[in-house]
Amino acid sequence: MALRSGNLAYMQYSELNRSKPVFVAGHNGMVGGAIVRRLSDLGFEQILTADRSELDLRDQSSVNEWFSSNKPEYVYLAAGTVGGIMANSTRQAEFLYDNLMIHATVVEAARLTEVEKLLYLGSSCIYPRLSEQPISEDCLLQGPLEPTNEGYAIAKIAGIKLCQFYAQQYGCNFITAMPTNLYGPNDNYDLESSHVLPALIRRFHDAKSEGEEIVTVWGSGSPRREFLHVDDLADACVHLMDGYSGVEHVNVGTGTDVSIAKLAHLVRQIVYPEVEIEFDTSKPDGMPRKLLDVSKLSELGWRATIDLEPGIKHAYDWFCDNYSEARGVG
Numbered sequence: 001m002a003l004r005s006g007n008l009a010y011m012q013y014s015e016l017n018r019s020k021p022v023f024v025a026g027h028n029g030m031v032g033g034a035i036v037r038r039l040s041d042l043g044f045e046q047i048l049t050a051d052r053s054e055l056d057l058r059d060q061s062s063v064n065e066w067f068s069s070n071k072p073e074y075v076y077l078a079a080g081t082v083g084g085i086m087a088n089s090t091r092q093a094e095f096l097y098d099n100l101m102i103h104a105t106v107v108e109a110a111r112l113t114e115v116e117k118l119l120y121l122g123s124s125c126i127y128p129r130l131s132e133q134p135i136s137e138d139c140l141l142q143g144p145l146e147p148t149n150e151g152y153a154i155a156k157i158a159g160i161k162l163c164q165f166y167a168q169q170y171g172c173n174f175i176t177a178m179p180t181n182l183y184g185p186n187d188n189y190d191l192e193s194s195h196v197l198p199a200l201i202r203r204f205h206d207a208k209s210e211g212e213e214i215v216t217v218w219g220s221g222s223p224r225r226e227f228l229h230v231d232d233l234a235d236a237c238v239h240l241m242d243g244y245s246g247v248e249h250v251n252v253g254t255g256t257d258v259s260i261a262k263l264a265h266l267v268r269q270i271v272y273p274e275v276e277i278e279f280d281t282s283k284p285d286g287m288p289r290k291l292l293d294v295s296k297l298s299e300l301g302w303r304a305t306i307d308l309e310p311g312i313k314h315a316y317d318w319f320c321d322n323y324s325e326a327r328g329v330g
């Protein structure tokens, strides 16, 4: 199934120069991969990437060297150690260390080599656990964080502040975007480390293949989450790179959320309608609700265009087409 996020018109008057080199840090991940696809669709001629084996983004001198040799003009900083609720809560040291280091090295190298513009990607988990909903940008640092992802959130907050301070102190054009929960092609389908949507797709699919009668869903089913297709996110990133140069971070989401129970029913309907669902309340729920206020992004002329149901069907098609590879990721 072809899906297209629709905000194409603005590229006709884009300020971005498509012949300048663009570095997508994290191109092997779901987000970086989607940004590469989007840039390529839009005709960017020099999309630079670096494999982990070639460049350790946690190592400042290697990153400096890479930037000096490759001279990117635009940078999308989508690299990082990421995962779902279980990976986040059991590997907090790794999530904090890796992400702190990656953000710092890339931002510093971008300053040293006078990159024209950098977009840093954070996460909606930066906001306090009990934020007022929908969560506006100014909720940042207004209360305690959700404990299951505190390490990751602190690294992401440090990344935002880093970009803001580099903009203020050095005059760098470094901007920051905060996406909500993401899904789409190239997601991580490993059941221990994945996010909820790929985990549910895999659980229902495997249950169908094995003729099982019950699928287990973690937690109570009552938390609410907002899901943005990664192709929409990639489109929003290019839009912000093109038209936004403010210091304040910008939320990126759809503006609507669903309960995990409702999500499980949707995935069941698409993958295996006959099966029963049970909830395992020994597993953590995480934040009770995480819905972003996207009014700032709307004012900047962007909105999501991929609805959840076709988006899930698209992700499920990708999973079926890449079954062996998808199950090994993570």
Ligand code: GFB
Pocket: 083, 084, 085, 086, 088, 089, 123, 124, 125, 148, 149, 152, 153, 180, 181, 182, 191, 193, 194, 195, 196, 197, 199, 200, 216, 217, 218, 219, 223, 225, 260, 283, 284, 285, 286, 287, 290
């Ligand atoms: O997607 P998820 O891991 O991320 O979990 P968070 C969302 C909700 O789905 C939680 C429930 O309430 C989970 O308990 N859930 C139900 C499941 N079944 C499953 C399952 O099989 N696997 C998973 N993973 N969840 C992450 C943060 O939080 O969100 C990260 O840990 C990051 O920092 C990311 O920000 C976007 O939304 O709870």
